[in-house]
Amino acid sequence: MSIKRVLVIGPGQMGAGIAQVMAQSGINVVLQGYDMNDAKNGLARITKTLAKGVARGKMTEENKEKALNNITIVGEWNSANCDVDLAIEAVPENKQLKEGIFKKLDELCPAHTILATNTSSLAVVALGAITKRPEKVIGMHFFSPVHIMKLVEVIVSLATNEETISTIMQLATDIGKTPVRMNDYPGFVGNRIMIPMLNEAIFTLYEGVADKETIDNVAKIGFNHPIGPLRLCDAIGNDTVLAIMEVLHEGFGDSKYRPCPLLRKMVEAGYLGKKSGRGFYNDYK
Numbered sequence: 001m002s003i004k005r006v007l008v009i010g011p012g013q014m015g016a017g018i019a020q021v022m023a024q025s026g027i028n029v030v031l032q033g034y035d036m037n038d039a040k041n042g043l044a045r046i047t048k049t050l051a052k053g054v055a056r057g058k059m060t061e062e063n064k065e066k067a068l069n070n071i072t073i074v075g076e077w078n079s080a081n082c083d084v085d086l087a088i089e090a091v092p093e094n095k096q097l098k099e100g101i102f103k104k105l106d107e108l109c110p111a112h113t114i115l116a117t118n119t120s121s122l123a124v125v126a127l128g129a130i131t132k133r134p135e136k137v138i139g140m141h142f143f144s145p146v147h148i149m150k151l152v153e154v155i156v157s158l159a160t161n162e163e164t165i166s167t168i169m170q171l172a173t174d175i176g177k178t179p180v181r182m183n184d185y186p187g188f189v190g191n192r193i194m195i196p197m198l199n200e201a202i203f204t205l206y207e208g209v210a211d212k213e214t215i216d217n218v219a220k221i222g223f224n225h226p227i228g229p230l231r232l233c234d235a236i237g238n239d240t241v242l243a244i245m246e247v248l249h250e251g252f253g254d255s256k257y258r259p260c261p262l263l264r265k266m267v268e269a270g271y272l273g274k275k276s277g278r279g280f281y282n283d284y285k
């Protein structure tokens with residue numbers, strides 16, 4: 001099946017990026033926010049990223065306008081907005097919230113629509129099970145920042161069929177990404193490796209082993225990582241990091257995945273990182 005029209009739900013850090021890369025590839029995108037204001041903020045985020053691309057000579061003004069013209073923003077549920085070939089949700093990492101979205105999508109989208117989630121860790125099979133089309137439910141896990149990072153993890157649940165998988169693998173390739181297929185276990189591959197490492201970096205800070213700059217420098221200078229783990233937590237969002245650790249902890253029932261108490265405190269304080277203006281670092285505008 002060829003994908004011509006896509007609904008992206010949740011115009012935040014990831015959803016705006018997903019909408020942008022789809023629109024740049026000539027796909028018609030409906031970008032749905034919590035309300036119209038949320039959707040407008042998402043579009044403003046996309047406009048800003050594209051404008052930066054023009055300023056850096058990476059794209060023409062004409063291509064920027066073409067991409068923007070492919071995006072329609074909406075703030076409410078209705079069957080016209082859901083008349084798409086693919087719907088991808090990128091709302092916050094909350095099981096109840098995502099379940100509600102999948103129920104709504106299953107109700108309003110036509111029978112052929114593939115339903116995808118950008119979840120970082122939740123079980124794709126469980127989201128499929130609450131729909132009447134579990135064979136058309138799949139994970140499409142983009143990495144941040146979406147317009148730069150090439151990798152897309154394609155998460156195949158026990159119920160996902162081959163037609164859905166090949167459609168999504170092809171779409172990811174068509175929009176210039178590198179899809180990798182994997183099975184549906186907590187954290188998939190990328191986050192199962194990366195998020196416990198970030199949590200361990202927070203433990204080293206919590207236990208006073210070193211200060212935040214030192215911890216980040218060890219990873220940057222010693223491992224050649226482009227960004228230190230604490231700065232990366234701020235970029236991902238500490239709420240998202242905590243949510244993924246909770247899923248790994250619960251999903252595997254193994255204490256090695258317990259979230260660091262300092263991470264919990266940061267989230268309780270609203271120190272979510274870059275998106276809230278303060279995280280492990282507080283030099284965000």
Ligand SMILES: NC(=O)c1ccc[n+]([C@@H]2O[C@H](COP(=O)([O-])OP(=O)(O)OC[C@H]3O[C@@H](n4cnc5c(N)ncnc54)[C@H](O)[C@@H]3O)[C@@H](O)[C@H]2O)c1
Pocket residue numbers: 009010011012013014015032033034035038090091092093094118119120121141142143144235236237240275
């Ligand atoms: N941040 C990352 O690096 C990253 C990477 C890969 C995957 N993810 C996953 O992507 C998803 C979104 O993460 P994010 O970092 O973009 O979060 P975010 O908080 O930046 O964005 C979430 C967006 O969803 C909107 N929203 C909330 N409820 C909604 C509703 N009912 N209907 C429509 N929109 C609604 C919010 O207003 C916001 O615009 C999560 O599942 C996360 O785990 C995040």
